[in-house]
Amino acid sequence: MISYCGNTSSLSPVWVEEGFSLCFYYTLSASLLTFMAALPLPFQIHTMRRRAVTVEAKYRKESVFNILQWLSVFALLVETPIRFALDWSKVYGYVNGVDVFNFIARMILILLTMVLFWFERSKVIMHLKLKRHSVALVLSWGMLLLIEIVSVTSWNSPDWWFKRESKADEIDFALWVTRLVSASLLLLISLAAPGVPRFDATLLINADSDRDIEDGMEQLIRSRRTGNLGQQSGSTWKGAKTKIKLLWPYMWPSGNVLLQLHVLICIGCLVAGRVVNLFVPLLYKNIVNGLTDGESWNYILTQIGLYVTMKFLQGGGLSGGFLNGIRSFLWIRVQQYTNRRVQTRLFSHLHSLSLRWHLSRKTGEVLRSIDRGTQSINTLLSYIVFSILPTIADILVAIVYFVTSFNAWFGLIIFVCIALYLLDTILITEWRTKFRRDMNTKDNRAKQRAIDSLLNFETVKYYNAERFEVDKYDDAIVDYQSSEFKSNASLVLLNASQSLIINIGLLVGSVLCAKFVVDGTFQVGDFVLFGTYIVQLYTPLNFFGTYYRMIQASFIDMENMFELFDQEQEVVDYPNAITLEIEDKSVQFDNVCFSYQPEKPILKGISFKVNPGETVALVGPSGSGKSTIIRLLFRFYDIQAGVIRIDGTDISTVTQSSLRQYIGVVPQDTVLFNDNIQNNIRYGRVTATDREVEDAARAADIHDKIASFPDRYNTMVGERGLKLSGGEKQRVAIARTILKAPDILLLDEATSALDTTTERHIQESLNRISTGKTTIVVAHRLSTIVNASCIIVLQDGEIAERGSHDELLKLNGVYAGMWSQQLSDVAESSDTNEKGDGGSVNDKVKTK
Incomplete structure (x- = not known):
C-alpha cells in the first residue's frame, strides 16, 4: 500500500530542520x-x-x-x-x-x-x-x-x-x-x-501577397506596422516617449517661480517619506526589543515618542499623513496649471484646423475625447510621480536593508516575490488593454448617438422616431456594457493572481524569520520588524496594480486626445507671412483651380476681378463652385493652382488673421451662440459698446423687433439661435457684420431660405451695408442681383458668361435661361395663389 507522505516525512509540521517539509x-x-x-x-x-x-x-x-x-x-x-x-x-x-x-x-x-x-x-x-x-x-x-x-x-x-x-x-x-x-x-x-x-503575417493567411496588394491590403499592412489606423492597437506604452514629450512642457511650470517652488517642496516630501517609511518599523522593533530585554523607561519613552512622530509624518489607514497632506496641498496649483495649459492648447489647436476637418468631425466624440484626455493627465502625473516612483524606491530600500541587516535569503524572497508580482501585473494589464480601448470606443459611440439624437430633436419628432432613437441608444449601452463586463472580469483575475503571489512571499518569509527567532539567531523584535515592514511594503504594492492600471487607462484615455493633437493644420501661415494692409479694396482671382478631392475638380481656371466699391454676383446651378469661391477668398482652404489677390497681394503670403479682419461674411445658414442677442451682435467686434451694438441693429432693421421682446437685448436666442425665426437670425448676422465694419463683404445666398417679404426687408439692409464696399454676392434668386456691377455665371467649375443683367439677357444664353425659368416659377406660384384668394397675377409678380 502506498502512503501519501512516505515513512520518513509528513504533511505537518510545515518547517522541519531548517527547511520545508x-x-x-x-x-x-x-x-x-x-x-x-x-x-x-x-x-x-x-x-x-x-x-x-x-x-x-x-x-x-x-x-x-x-x-x-x-x-x-x-x-x-x-x-x-x-x-x-x-x-x-x-x-x-x-x-x-x-x-x-x-x-x-x-x-x-x-x-x-x-x-x-x-x-x-x-x-x-x-x-x-x-x-x-x-x-x-x-x-x-x-x-x-x-x-x-x-x-x-x-x-x-x-x-x-x-x-x-x-x-x-x-x-x-x-x-x-x-x-x-x-x-x-x-x-x-x-x-x-x-x-x-507578427500581425502583418496574419493579413496574408491563406492568400498570396500579390493578391493582397491587388485588393488594397498593402496599405492596411503598412498602417498596422506604423500604428496609423484610427483605432489604436498594441501596448499603450507604444509612443510613450512622444506622449511624455508633448506633456513635458506642462509638467514644469516655467515662468512661475512660486509653482516651481511648490514642485521642489513636493519632491522633498517624497524623499522624506521614503526615509520615514524605513524608520517606522525600525523604531517599532526597538520598542519590542526594549520591552523584552527590560530597557530603561526613558529609552522606551524616547522610542515611543519617535515612533509616534514618524507615524504622524507617514500616516496610515484612512489618514494620509502630514507629509502626504502637505504634498497634496501644494500639488493642487501645479495640477491646475498643467490641466489648464493642455486644455487651452488643445482648444486652440482645434480652432486652427481646417474647415474640411470640422465638417467631418463628430462633435460628441471630440468633446468626450477632450474631457477624458484632460482628466487623464492629472491621473497620469499624480500616479507616476507620487505613487509608482515612491513604491519602486521603497522596494529597493527594503531589498538593500534586508540583505544587509538580515541575510541574503530575505532580500531574495522579497526580490523574487515583487518581480513576479510586477510581471503578473504588467502582463495581465497589457492583456486587458484591448478591453479598455473597446470600452472607450463604444462609450464614444453611445455618447455620439445621444448627442446626435438630441441635436436633431425636431427631426425625431417629425418622423415619430422617439422609440427608434431610444432603442438605438439602448443597443449602444448594451454593447458598451458587454466590453465593460470583460474589463471588470479580467480585473478580478488580476487581483486574485496578485494576492496569491503576495501571500506566498509573506508565508515563506515569515516561516523563515520565525525559524531564525526560534534558533536564537534573531530577536522577537526582528520578527515584528519583518512583519511590519513587509505589510507596510505590500500595502502600496497592492495598489501598484491599481496604479499601473490607472496609468494604462490614462494613456488609453489620452490616445483620442493625442489623435486630435496629431491632426495637422491644412491651412497654415508661412514662416515669413506678412500683415495685410488694404487701401483700394480690390479682389482678383487669377486662373484659380481647386478641388476637394483630386479626382473631382470644383474650379477650373477661374479668373475675374472686383474693383473697389463694386458688387459682383456669382450665379449658377448647385455644385458649380459659387460658395467655394467665397471659402477660398476667406482662406478656409488653399488653392491648388492660380493666385487670389487683394490689393495686388497674394493672400497665401499674408497671415490669416490680418486677411480675415478685412472681410465680413453673411452666410446662408446663420448659426448663433446660445447667448443673448446683444452678445451675439457684439461678436462682430467684442470691444464694441452697447450703443454701437444698438446702432448696428438699427442698420440691420432689427432694433425695433428686439425692443419688442420682454428682455430686449438680453433675450436668449437658444441653441444655435433656434428661438429666433429665420429672418431674425439673418438680421442678427447682418448686424454682427455691420459692427465688424469690413472693407470686403461676402454674401453667401443670405436670403435664399426666407420668405418673400422677409427677403425684401433683408435685401434692403444688405444693400445699405454694401454701399461703398467691395462686395461678392452668391445669389440663388436672380431678382436680388439685377443691379450688380457684374454678374458671373458659373457652370461645371468654369465661367460660362459674365456681364451686367441687361447684357446677359441680350446674350440669350445660360443666364437668360435661368431668368426665364425663375419668372416661370413665379408665374406658376402666383397662379396658384390667385386660385386660392382671387388676387391679380400681375400684382403678385410685381410683389415677387
Missing part, C-alpha cells in the same frame, strides 16, 4: 500546478482552437531563441519522468503518493504548455494584433520557476538534496538545476516572444 512542499507545488492546468491553460487552448486561424509555414519566423524555448520545454518534459523513476527506485522500492501527485500535475501542465506553445507558434487570433505569448502560458512558466526558487529557502535542510551528501542527492541537485535553468530561460525568452507571428 518535502511532503508539504510537493503538495503545495502540485496543487498550484493543478490549478494552472485545470483552469487558465485549457481555457486558452479552447480559445485558440475555436477562434485562431492558421499561419502558413512561410510566414513563421525561425530564431535561435525560439529553438531554445523548445529545448527548455523538452528538458522539463524529459526531466519529470526521470525524477519520478529515480524516486521509485530509491525510496524503499516504492513511490510515495505525493510523488505520484506531483508527477501527474507536472506532466499535465508541461504537456498543456507544449500544446498551447505550438498553437501560438502556428495560429493567431486576428483581433488581438499583439506579438506576445498569452498570459496563461507566461504565468505557467512563471509558476514552474517560482516553485524552484522557493525551494532555495531549504538550502540548509538535511532532508533536501542541497547538501549533496550522497549520490542520490547529487542527481537530485543536477535535476533541480536543469529545472531552474529551463524555467528561467522559458520565462525570460517569453517576454520577447520570438516564435509568435
Whole structure:
C-alpha cells in the first residue's frame, strides 16, 4: 500500500530542520500546478482552437531563441519522468503518493504548455494584433520557476538534496538545476516572444501577397506596422516617449517661480517619506526589543515618542499623513496649471484646423475625447510621480536593508516575490488593454448617438422616431456594457493572481524569520520588524496594480486626445507671412483651380476681378463652385493652382488673421451662440459698446423687433439661435457684420431660405451695408442681383458668361435661361395663389 507522505516525512509540521517539509512542499507545488492546468491553460487552448486561424509555414519566423524555448520545454518534459523513476527506485522500492501527485500535475501542465506553445507558434487570433505569448502560458512558466526558487529557502535542510551528501542527492541537485535553468530561460525568452507571428503575417493567411496588394491590403499592412489606423492597437506604452514629450512642457511650470517652488517642496516630501517609511518599523522593533530585554523607561519613552512622530509624518489607514497632506496641498496649483495649459492648447489647436476637418468631425466624440484626455493627465502625473516612483524606491530600500541587516535569503524572497508580482501585473494589464480601448470606443459611440439624437430633436419628432432613437441608444449601452463586463472580469483575475503571489512571499518569509527567532539567531523584535515592514511594503504594492492600471487607462484615455493633437493644420501661415494692409479694396482671382478631392475638380481656371466699391454676383446651378469661391477668398482652404489677390497681394503670403479682419461674411445658414442677442451682435467686434451694438441693429432693421421682446437685448436666442425665426437670425448676422465694419463683404445666398417679404426687408439692409464696399454676392434668386456691377455665371467649375443683367439677357444664353425659368416659377406660384384668394397675377409678380 502506498502512503501519501512516505515513512520518513509528513504533511505537518510545515518547517522541519531548517527547511520545508518535502511532503508539504510537493503538495503545495502540485496543487498550484493543478490549478494552472485545470483552469487558465485549457481555457486558452479552447480559445485558440475555436477562434485562431492558421499561419502558413512561410510566414513563421525561425530564431535561435525560439529553438531554445523548445529545448527548455523538452528538458522539463524529459526531466519529470526521470525524477519520478529515480524516486521509485530509491525510496524503499516504492513511490510515495505525493510523488505520484506531483508527477501527474507536472506532466499535465508541461504537456498543456507544449500544446498551447505550438498553437501560438502556428495560429493567431486576428483581433488581438499583439506579438506576445498569452498570459496563461507566461504565468505557467512563471509558476514552474517560482516553485524552484522557493525551494532555495531549504538550502540548509538535511532532508533536501542541497547538501549533496550522497549520490542520490547529487542527481537530485543536477535535476533541480536543469529545472531552474529551463524555467528561467522559458520565462525570460517569453517576454520577447520570438516564435509568435507578427500581425502583418496574419493579413496574408491563406492568400498570396500579390493578391493582397491587388485588393488594397498593402496599405492596411503598412498602417498596422506604423500604428496609423484610427483605432489604436498594441501596448499603450507604444509612443510613450512622444506622449511624455508633448506633456513635458506642462509638467514644469516655467515662468512661475512660486509653482516651481511648490514642485521642489513636493519632491522633498517624497524623499522624506521614503526615509520615514524605513524608520517606522525600525523604531517599532526597538520598542519590542526594549520591552523584552527590560530597557530603561526613558529609552522606551524616547522610542515611543519617535515612533509616534514618524507615524504622524507617514500616516496610515484612512489618514494620509502630514507629509502626504502637505504634498497634496501644494500639488493642487501645479495640477491646475498643467490641466489648464493642455486644455487651452488643445482648444486652440482645434480652432486652427481646417474647415474640411470640422465638417467631418463628430462633435460628441471630440468633446468626450477632450474631457477624458484632460482628466487623464492629472491621473497620469499624480500616479507616476507620487505613487509608482515612491513604491519602486521603497522596494529597493527594503531589498538593500534586508540583505544587509538580515541575510541574503530575505532580500531574495522579497526580490523574487515583487518581480513576479510586477510581471503578473504588467502582463495581465497589457492583456486587458484591448478591453479598455473597446470600452472607450463604444462609450464614444453611445455618447455620439445621444448627442446626435438630441441635436436633431425636431427631426425625431417629425418622423415619430422617439422609440427608434431610444432603442438605438439602448443597443449602444448594451454593447458598451458587454466590453465593460470583460474589463471588470479580467480585473478580478488580476487581483486574485496578485494576492496569491503576495501571500506566498509573506508565508515563506515569515516561516523563515520565525525559524531564525526560534534558533536564537534573531530577536522577537526582528520578527515584528519583518512583519511590519513587509505589510507596510505590500500595502502600496497592492495598489501598484491599481496604479499601473490607472496609468494604462490614462494613456488609453489620452490616445483620442493625442489623435486630435496629431491632426495637422491644412491651412497654415508661412514662416515669413506678412500683415495685410488694404487701401483700394480690390479682389482678383487669377486662373484659380481647386478641388476637394483630386479626382473631382470644383474650379477650373477661374479668373475675374472686383474693383473697389463694386458688387459682383456669382450665379449658377448647385455644385458649380459659387460658395467655394467665397471659402477660398476667406482662406478656409488653399488653392491648388492660380493666385487670389487683394490689393495686388497674394493672400497665401499674408497671415490669416490680418486677411480675415478685412472681410465680413453673411452666410446662408446663420448659426448663433446660445447667448443673448446683444452678445451675439457684439461678436462682430467684442470691444464694441452697447450703443454701437444698438446702432448696428438699427442698420440691420432689427432694433425695433428686439425692443419688442420682454428682455430686449438680453433675450436668449437658444441653441444655435433656434428661438429666433429665420429672418431674425439673418438680421442678427447682418448686424454682427455691420459692427465688424469690413472693407470686403461676402454674401453667401443670405436670403435664399426666407420668405418673400422677409427677403425684401433683408435685401434692403444688405444693400445699405454694401454701399461703398467691395462686395461678392452668391445669389440663388436672380431678382436680388439685377443691379450688380457684374454678374458671373458659373457652370461645371468654369465661367460660362459674365456681364451686367441687361447684357446677359441680350446674350440669350445660360443666364437668360435661368431668368426665364425663375419668372416661370413665379408665374406658376402666383397662379396658384390667385386660385386660392382671387388676387391679380400681375400684382403678385410685381410683389415677387
